[in-house]
Amino acid sequence: AKEQGRKNYQFFTPELNSRAQERLSLENNLRKGLEREEFVLNYQPQVDFSTGRIVGMEALIRWNSAERGIVSPDVFIPIAEETGLIVPIGEWVLRNACAQNVAWQKQGHQPWRIAVNISARQFQEANFVELLSRVLNETEMDPQWLEIEITESIAMKKGESAVNLLNRIKELGVRISIDDFGTGFSSLNYLQRLPVDTLKIDQSFVRDISEDDNGEEVITTIILLARSLHLRVIAEGVETKIQYHFLKEKQCDEMQGYFFSKPLLAEDIERKFLSGF
Ligand code: C2E
Ligand code: CA
Ligand code: CA
Ligand code: CA
Numbered sequence: 001a002k003e004q005g006r007k008n009y010q011f012f013t014p015e016l017n018s019r020a021q022e023r024l025s026l027e028n029n030l031r032k033g034l035e036r037e038e039f040v041l042n043y044q045p046q047v048d049f050s051t052g053r054i055v056g057m058e059a060l061i062r063w064n065s066a067e068r069g070i071v072s073p074d075v076f077i078p079i080a081e082e083t084g085l086i087v088p089i090g091e092w093v094l095r096n097a098c099a100q101n102v103a104w105q106k107q108g109h110q111p112w113r114i115a116v117n118i119s120a121r122q123f124q125e126a127n128f129v130e131l132l133s134r135v136l137n138e139t140e141m142d143p144q145w146l147e148i149e150i151t152e153s154i155a156m157k158k159g160e161s162a163v164n165l166l167n168r169i170k171e172l173g174v175r176i177s178i179d180d181f182g183t184g185f186s187s188l189n190y191l192q193r194l195p196v197d198t199l200k201i202d203q204s205f206v207r208d209i210s211e212d213d214n215g216e217e218v219i220t221t222i223i224l225l226a227r228s229l230h231l232r233v234i235a236e237g238v239e240t241k242i243q244y245h246f247l248k249e250k251q252c253d254e255m256q257g258y259f260f261s262k263p264l265l266a267e268d269i270e271r272k273f274l275s276g277f
Contacts, residue, residue: 199231238257
């Protein structure tokens with residue numbers, strides 16, 4: 001009854017206005033967070049099915065806000081996108097991820113790629129390719145070890161400009177991966193023309209792999225598609241042995257997920273995976 005009362009009451013509050021205020025406050029906190037260096041990167045291994053070796057790390061941002069505590073990227077990335085703050089935040093991510101990977105390579109282990117998420121807003125910035133190039137130079141990163149992850153909708157945006165942009169990025173020597181693949185509406189004809197290297201199967205499809213239903217058909221189709229287009233294919237959100245064995249049998253190239261490792265701080269990556277080198 002109390003719940004009911006609250007709901008009725010809310011009907012009369014200027015809800016839209018308070019949502020706008022909350023957004024504004026989050027934006028302010030984000031801005032300060034950037035100044036106070038409240039962001040940190042986690043890294044999640046990407047593992048080759050056939051060799052069992054780590055071949056990549058996805059950089060995933062974490063925010064420990066003085067005002068709000070830990071805030072999930074699913075909450076603050078969309079606001080950062082809307083307000084444009086994703087541009088400086090994204091630059092910070094790119095620079096730190098590249099610098100970290102160079103530092104790891106200098107420790108002398110087998111090199112692995114670093115995968116960095118790029119949002120639509122960053123991709124649309126007029127100087128995005130220049131930024132990529134500048135960060136690669138400044139961090140002395142060999143471009144072949146950088147992979148950017150963009151979503152299907154960014155890659156599929158029609159018009160020559162998306163293809164041109166992707167071509168310019170490829171010319172730098174950077175790899176391109178399509179994130180959350182299968183959730184958008186890819187035109188296969190168009191996909192064929194895009195200079196991409198990797199399809200990343202969305203974790204919603206991986207979740208469907210179990211003993212009892214038939215959610216696996218989409219995955220099988222994506223793997224075959226990737227093969228015929230000569231693209232690498234990686235499955236994300238791999239959590240169980242059943243999922244692991246299914247994907248391995250279907251000859252998926254790589255996997256990422258809690259089954260192998262959660263995203264970890266750089267120091268924990270070193271402790272777990274780099275000792276012994
Ligand atoms: P995403 O790029 O699809 O990243 C995969 C998400 O799945 C990550 O959530 C990761 O922690 C989570 N994950 C990994 N393995 C498993 C698993 O086995 N099971 C389950 N249930 N989840 C798993 P996270 O780190 O919370 O990031 C959420 C989203 O926020 C990302 O989705 C990405 O879209 C965005 N994001 C994160 N970091 C950045 C960044 O630096 N820049 C941009 N632009 N976006 C970012
Ligand atoms: Ca991603
Ligand atoms: Ca994803
Ligand atoms: Ca199933």
